Amino acid sequence: MPVERELEDVRRSLRGLDSSLLRELDRRAEAAREKKAAYSLDIDLRAFHEGEAVARTDSLEALPDEVKAVMLASGVDPSESGRAGSYVQVGKNVIYERVNQIYSGKLEIMDVGDALEKYPDVRDLWWTVVAPDQDKYTAFSQLHDVHGYFVRVFEGQEVELPVQSCLLLHENAEVQNVHNIVILEKGSSAHLISGCTTSPRVKTGLHIGISEFFVRPGAKLTFTMVHNWGPEFHVRPRSGALVEEGGTFISNYVLLKPVKSLQTYPVAYLRGRGSRAVFNTLIYGLENSHIDAGSKIVLEGEDSSGEAVSRAIAQDKSVVYARGTLLARQNRSRAHLDCRGIVFGDEAQMFAIPELESEGAPQSLLSHEAAIGPISEEEVEYLMARGIPRDEAVSLITRGFLDVRIMGLPQALESAIRKMVEITQRESM
Amino acid sequence: MLVVEGLQVEVGGKLILKGVDLEVGTGETHVLLGPNGGGKTTLLMAVMGMPRYRVIKGAVYFKGKDITALTPDARARLGIGMMFQKPPAVRGVKLREIAQTVASVREAAHPPAPSLEGIAERLNLSEHLDRELNYGFSGGELKRSEMFQLLCQAPELVLLDEPESGVDLDNVALIGEAINDLLGKRGKIKERKASGLIVTHTGHILRYVNADRGHILIDGKIACHGNPRDLFEEVQKHGYGRCESCR
Numbered sequence: 322m323p324v325e326r327e328l329e330d331v332r333r334s335l336r337g338l339d340s341s342l343l344r345e346l347d348r349r350a351e352a353a354r355e356k357k358a359a360y361s362l363d364i365d366l367r368a369f370h371e372g373e374a375v376a377r378t379d380s381l382e383a384l385p386d387e388v389k390a391v392m393l394a395s396g397v398d399p400s401e402s403g404r405a406g407s408y409v410q411v412g413k414n415v416i417y418e419r420v421n422q423i424y425s426g427k428l429e430i431m432d433v434g435d436a437l438e439k440y441p442d443v444r445d446l447w448w449t450v451v452a453p454d455q456d457k458y459t460a461f462s463q464l465h466d467v468h469g470y471f472v473r474v475f476e477g478q479e480v481e482l483p484v485q486s487c488l489l490l491h492e493n494a495e496v497q498n499v500h501n502i503v504i505l506e507k508g509s510s511a512h513l514i515s516g517c518t519t520s521p522r523v524k525t526g527l528h529i530g531i532s533e534f535f536v537r538p539g540a541k542l543t544f545t546m547v548h549n550w551g552p553e554f555h556v557r558p559r560s561g562a563l564v565e566e567g568g569t570f571i572s573n574y575v576l577l578k579p580v581k582s583l584q585t586y587p588v589a590y591l592r593g594r595g596s597r598a599v600f601n602t603l604i605y606g607l608e609n610s611h612i613d614a615g616s617k618i619v620l621e622g623e624d625s626s627g628e629a630v631s632r633a634i635a636q637d638k639s640v641v642y643a644r645g646t647l648l649a650r651q652n653r654s655r656a657h658l659d660c661r662g663i664v665f666g667d668e669a670q671m672f673a674i675p676e677l678e679s680e681g682a683p684q685s686l687l688s689h690e691a692a693i694g695p696i697s698e699e700e701v702e703y704l705m706a707r708g709i710p711r712d713e714a715v716s717l718i719t720r721g722f723l724d725v726r727i728m729g730l731p732q733a734l735e736s737a738i739r740k741m742v743e744i745t746q747r748e749s750m
Numbered sequence: 751m752l753v754v755e756g757l758q759v760e761v762g763g764k765l766i767l768k769g770v771d772l773e774v775g776t777g778e779t780h781v782l783l784g785p786n787g788g789g790k791t792t793l794l795m796a797v798m799g800m801p802r803y804r805v806i807k808g809a810v811y812f813k814g815k816d817i818t819a820l821t822p823d824a825r826a827r828l829g830i831g832m833m834f835q836k837p838p839a840v841r842g843v844k845l846r847e848i849a850q851t852v853a854s855v856r857e858a859a860h861p862p863a864p865s866l867e868g869i870a871e872r873l874n875l876s877e878h879l880d881r882e883l884n885y886g887f888s889g890g891e892l893k894r895s896e897m898f899q900l901l902c903q904a905p906e907l908v909l910l911d912e913p914e915s916g917v918d919l920d921n922v923a924l925i926g927e928a929i930n931d932l933l934g935k936r937g938k939i940k941e942r943k944a945s946g947l948i949v950t951h952t953g954h955i956l957r958y959v960n961a962d963r964g965h966i967l968i969d970g971k972i973a974c975h976g977n978p979r980d981l982f983e984e985v986q987k988h989g990y991g992r993c994e995s996c997r
Contacts, residue, residue, distance in 0.1 A: 705823040706823070706834075707848060708827045708852060720842070
């Protein structure tokens with residue numbers, strides 16, 4: 322199909338890309354169209370279709386109550402109180418984007434397609450930290466109509482309140498194809514929370530989410546992704562971050578609800594001197610969930626450092642893989658991986674797979690600790706001796722295990738996520 | 751306050767207590783002496799109702815009620831509290847959270863406790879309140895953390911398992927003071943309501959805490975009773991050999 326016609330008919334969001342770049346990206350994607358992902362179950366993409374059009378809204382408060390409830394349960398506040406800005410995408414439809422007035426001029430939020438058209442620098446960043454031919458999911462994303470959020474925090478701006486985005490699936494067997502770009506310009510800082518969820522009546526679906534983060538010198542991004550799917554959803558996020566000199570990228574991932582399958586392995590490339598990345602992962606595997614979640618830190622800058630912390634629980638018949646890779650390519654870099662798991666019951670399975678790699682960086686220091694085990698009976702009994710009933714003691718220890726405080730979130734987000742942990746725990750006991 | 755009757759207790763399939771009888775009256779403090787492996791810790795754990803210490807025979811009564819079948823949390827709510835010799839660390843749970851929970855258990859039966867912060871300050875634990883429970887605590891800090899939790903709970907029967915072990919002299923004094931507070935030793939004798947059962951290996955704690963009666967536990971049985979200081983002196987001079995022959 323000629324590029325021009327395809328753009329016009331199918332992929333209006335990519336109209337900003339010049340045709341030679343588009344052809345090259347398409348060529349790479351085409352070659353990977355059937356390429357299975359390195360991990361987890363293979364999904365037949367033909368079982369899913371693009372959803373219908375959904376109208377924009379002028380206010381998140383005007384959304385149906387049931388939708389607002391699932392948004393709230395994913396850390397996205399429809400009242401927008403205490404938020405620096407919001408972006409909401411339903412299926413492939415961008416229905417809302419807004420910057421809180423007091424942050425006007427400090428950051429911008431828009432559909433990534435608009436950003437590609439408007440900004441040459443965004444076009445230059447498209448598919449640069451995630452590869453379009455990584456697997457069939459990235460290929461699918463490139464070859465189909467795509468939307469997503471573009472967030473840019475301007476140089477030197479500190480955005481104290483979180484920016485929120487909600488990616489919502491609203492039709493059965495729908496595939497949601499998202500590609501996000503986030504840029505933290507020099508010396509800026511922000512918290513971004515991305516809540517991914519479904520309308521309550523929707524039972525099946527596939528979410529493909531590409532996210533590319535660019536943390537410029539001295540900037541700091543705390544990105545928190547909360548997934549709140551259902552037992553018949555497949556989820557394939559593909560994320561990458563590029564961190565420049567003195568920049569910090571903190572990525573928090575929270576999954577506390579059942580899912581059919583989820584596979585993610587975000588990578589942070591610490592390119593600048595003194596750059597830093599932290600991955601915190603909290604996973605509660607329930608029912609028949611097949612979860613394969615990792616994080617990778619590539620230390621390429623001198624004095625770069627990283628930390629990957631994973632806390633996972635496997636319960637019911639769930640299967641949880643907790644992966645982590647630290648790769649040092651530069652001397653004087655250091656990173657630590659801390660991976661702990663609890664398995665409840667005889668039918669759940671957990672695999673902790675930490676990997677340390679050093680390539681031409683003999684002075685770098687990489688370390689890891691990994692442990693899987695039951696809840697310590699000694700700890701439970703100790704708390705019981707303080708007057709706490711067994712159930713509550715188990716609950717207290719589990720909640721402490723899924724410690725939200727490690728994420729370094731603003732108060733409102735921290736208490737929202739802590740509440741999610743409590744709800745999941747109450748329901749699962 | 752506490753009556754232990756013909757108690758036989760098994761741990762991991764091995765019989766440790768082989769028929770112990772003991773009575774601690776209201777306001778009394780007793781000490782338990784004895785060689786390692788004699789069953790001192792097992793007796794305390796069994797009185798607390800810890801599940802791994804299985805009662806085979808006999809009974810435990812607290813304030814006249816048979817509590818042998820009760821779980822540790824139920825016993826704690828009735829007013830029994832224990833200082834563990836080697837308390838586990840509980841990651842992700844703050845010392846403050848436990849103290850608050852324990853204090854709320856207490857409030858049902860007692861007047862409100864002094865502020866947690868006040869108690870923590872006295873025990874040099876202010877900076878530990880927001881740390882993970884017992885995680886990375888030194889030997890002395892562990893003992894103070896245990897005392898802190900007990901002071902917040904204010905139990906009527908206090909079980910202390912080697913409160914002085916692994917603690918330097920300054921800390922022993924501090925812990926001794928806290929034990930006296932816990933047992934109401936500073937009040938008038940008639941008003942003392944809390945009772946204590948203290949396991950001591952070294953006997954150092956007797957310099958700070960005035961105990962009423964001592965028992966020597968050897969090979970799962972009480973070998974003799976008497977004045978705690980006399981007993982301790984005897985043991986220091988002659989070891990437990992002579993106690994063996996008393997049985």
